[in-house]
Amino acid sequence: xxxxxxxxxxxxxxxxxxxxxxxxxxxxxxxxxxxxxxxxxxxxxxxxxxxxxxxxxxxxxxxxxxxxxxxxxxxxxxxxxxxxxxxxxxxxxxxxxxxxxxxxxxxxxxxxxxxxxxxxxxxxxxxxxxxxxxxxxxxxxxxxxxxxxxxxxxxxxxxxxxxxxxxxxxxxxxxxxxxxxxxxxxxxxxxxxxxxxxxxxxxxxxxxxxxxxxxxxxxxxxxxxxxxxxx
Numbered sequence: 699x700x701x702x703x704x705x706x707x708x709x710x711x712x713x714x715x716x717x718x719x720x721x722x723x724x725x726x727x728x729x730x731x732x733x734x735x736x737x738x739x740x741x742x743x744x745x746x747x748x749x750x751x752x753x754x755x756x757x758x759x760x761x762x763x764x765x766x767x768x769x770x771x772x773x774x775x776x777x778x779x780x781x782x783x784x785x786x787x788x789x790x791x792x793x794x795x796x797x798x799x800x801x802x803x804x805x806x807x808x809x810x811x812x813x814x815x816x817x818x819x820x821x822x823x824x825x826x827x828x829x830x831x832x833x834x835x836x837x838x839x840x841x842x843x844x845x846x847x848x849x850x851x852x853x854x855x856x857x858x859x860x861x862x863x864x865x866x867x868x869x870x871x872x873x874x875x876x877x878x879x880x881x882x883x884x885x886x887x888x889x890x891x892x893x894x895x896x897x898x899x900x901x902x903x904x905x906x907x908x909x910x911x912x913x914x915x916x917x918x919x920x921x922x923x924x925x926x927x928x929x
Contacts, residue, residue: 718811719813722741777789783816786902786903804906807893809822820867827855
């Protein structure tokens with residue numbers, strides 16, 4: 699049992715590193731600027747997302763499926779890291795896990811890893827910026843004459859980049875929704891359609907239900923495969 703645990707830890711470490719911005723990694727490994735590495739705001743949110751998702755999934759496994767804490771934490775962390783970094787590995791059949799955990803995995807597919815990394819998804823920085831933009835708009839409703847700047851860490855974000863972010867998110871949601879409509883029209887269930895489209899768009903690999911970690915896309919209709927290839 700010791701060897702599989704050791705292998706899991708090695709896998710998780712390298713998956714976790716692969717989801718970090720390579721420019722930030724260069725500061726750490728090449729320039730030896732440890733402080734600058736840990737000051738990166740996107741890295742903070744990246745670690746926070748993984749920690750919160752892991753705790754939520756592990757608590758669900760312990761409470762709903764009565765798995766012991768060590769095993770539940772190990773399996774939850776492995777799956778969260780794998781899906782967030784879009785690596786595609788799995789050490790458990792999470793199709794059998796509670797729906798709450800699967801919904802978290804679906805959200806992580808959209809989020810992905812850090813910008814400038816090998817991970818897919820919309821990237822953590824974009825998700826954080828989108829949250830800050832929405833927060834700014836609510837503040838503008840309350841304080842109509844206020845001037846609010848969107849910042850990532852200490853750096854202000856240009857309004858051109860904000861508009862580009864909104865356009866990208868809007869396009870991603872439209873493509874996702876239209877592709878899901880086509881797949882459901884071809885006879886696929888909703889969960890399979892949404893997760894398959896998200897996994898294809900963001901390069902995740904396994905999805906949920908009929909395209910879960912212990913399944914594959916081979917059983918899907920030929921036309922559905924063309925749609926997912928476009929995604």
